[in-house]
Amino acid sequence: MAELIELLEKEGIDRDLLSGVREFTKRYPADPAFADRIPKAPALYYGKEVWEEAIAVLLAGRNLLLAGPKATGKNLLCENLAALFGRPVWNVSFHINTDAAGLIGTDTFDGERVSFRKGPVCMSAEHGGFCVLDEINMARNESLAVLHAALDHRRIIDVAGYDLVQVDPAARFIGTMNYGYAGTRDLNEALSSRFAIISMPQITEDNMLRLLKESFPEISEIIAGQFVKLFGELTRKAAKAEISDRAVDMRGMLDALELIRQGLSSGQALEMTIVNKTFDLYEQTLIRDCISSRIPADLDRSVVFVK
Ligand SMILES: Nc1ncnc2c1ncn2[C@@H]1O[C@H](COP(=O)(O)OP(=O)(O)OP(=O)(O)O)[C@@H](O)[C@H]1O
Ligand SMILES: [Mg+2]
Incomplete structure (x- = not known):
């Protein structure tokens, strides 16, 4: 083509x-x-x-x-x-x-x-x-x-x-x-x-940023950057066996943004698309900590999507 x-x-x-x-x-x-x-x-x-x-x-x-x-x-x-x-x-x-x-x-x-x-x-x-x-x-x-x-x-x-x-x-x-x-x-x-x-490697940080902007043209530059950093952090934690690789889910990252666009808060969206991918309660808290250090739970679509 x-x-x-x-x-x-x-x-x-x-x-x-x-x-x-x-x-x-x-x-x-x-x-x-x-x-x-x-x-x-x-x-x-x-x-x-x-x-x-x-x-x-x-x-x-x-x-x-x-x-x-x-x-x-x-x-x-x-x-x-x-x-x-x-x-x-x-x-x-x-x-x-x-x-x-x-x-x-x-x-x-x-x-x-x-x-x-x-x-x-x-x-x-x-x-x-x-x-x-x-x-x-x-x-x-x-x-x-x-x-x-x-x-x-x-x-x-x-x-x-x-x-x-x-x-x-x-x-x-x-x-x-x-x-x-x-x-x-x-x-x-x-x-x-x-x-x-x-x-197959995980997507690189630069390419993930491009993918997020391509999939969500109106996404805030800062939030997109934080999503990229979060994904990198989850990947590294899984590589060090601090968490399992269940939460390392590019599909989940994209789904989270889509759910925020639908009107859910960032906390609700990431809970469903990333945190709940593991069923281990202790691991869930580790993942939640990782998320909250980057993305406050109360962001809504007016902050995440700006253009
Ligand atoms: N390198 C990449 N370039 C573009 N999109 C990517 C890349 N890596 C992941 N994605 C995104 O991740 C999502 C999942 O892609 P896909 O279904 O092809 O994955 P998969 O490897 O077949 O997954 P599974 O093993 O779960 O079947 C898609 O929405 C895709 O846009
Ligand atoms: Mg597949």
């Missing part, structure tokens, strides 16, 4: 990589039948290094795994990459019972005859899409074995009783995973070996 490329040029993303993307989109125009699956102008993912690594991996024809803590922009980056490369997206949310049929497809009976209904992996493989394997480590490793041949140099999917599906040269698989979430498991070596893995 032309505008996104221009934006990334301004972000200082390596020009050779961006010309690689231009060549890619020229060589592989997307099938107009799936135009509605190509993300349109998603909010920008901020993070130059991650952008460059991800683009390089996809240009090299490899699959990408985004591994990292919650709310580090993994899904946002997937959308951004699909928009940049102009690819339709098929998304699969993995869970404990994800099986081959849900990925590859399944036989269905339409009242007259049995036909094969292709799953998201087959569809993206055939139509040069980006297949997002979301929270890939929620599934059992055994049920993911069907993906091995699609993910490695063979680039095929052998559907029993059906054709051999060749993975289109423009198709890519992008996994996301979050270690530490309840219900997740380790990805086995057979799978992890088939991806280039980016360890």
Whole structure:
């Protein structure tokens, strides 16, 4: 997408990589039948290094795994990459019972005859899409074995009783995973070996400030700065194991501002979106102290949003 490329040029993303993307989109125009699956102008993912690594991996024809803590922009980056490369997206949310049929497809009976209904992996493989394997480590490793041949140099999917599906040269698989979430498991070596893995960092302070201003154009400069400092402090406390990482939640920070905009006080909003993310009462008091040293509990929208 032309505008996104221009934006990334301004972000200082390596020009050779961006010309690689231009060549890619020229060589592989997307099938107009799936135009509605190509993300349109998603909010920008901020993070130059991650952008460059991800683009390089996809240009090299490899699959990408985004591994990292919650709310580090993994899904946002997937959308951004699909928009940049102009690819339709098929998304699969993995869970404990994800099986081959849900990925590859399944036989269905339409009242007259049995036909094969292709799953998201087959569809993206055939139509040069980006297949997002979301929270890939929620599934059992055994049920993911069907993906091995699609993910490695063979680039095929052998559907029993059906054709051999060749993975289109423009198709890519992008996994996301979050270690530490309840219900997740380790990805086995057979799978992890088939991806280039980016360890997703928390957003930098400068970029968080830009994100807050972009999401809330009328936010007070001072308050935005305090939110950034607060997030940094929570991140550092979690890194030192003084608190768990439950309250280190970028999504919660954005939600807090949205709730204040709706009319709640800063105290109420941050209680719901940050403090209550942990259920440990002692930890809650540590987090509350951290918040109150930066953001008084009685701020309302007339103070937080000024313009
Ligand atoms: N680097 C970043 N650039 C832009 N937005 C970001 C960044 N990091 C976090 N965010 C914001 O955080 C929120 C969560 O993003 P997203 O849903 O992509 O995270 P995720 O890593 O997939 O989280 P989870 O592991 O919980 O699924 C979004 O609102 C996004 O705007
Ligand atoms: Mg996600």
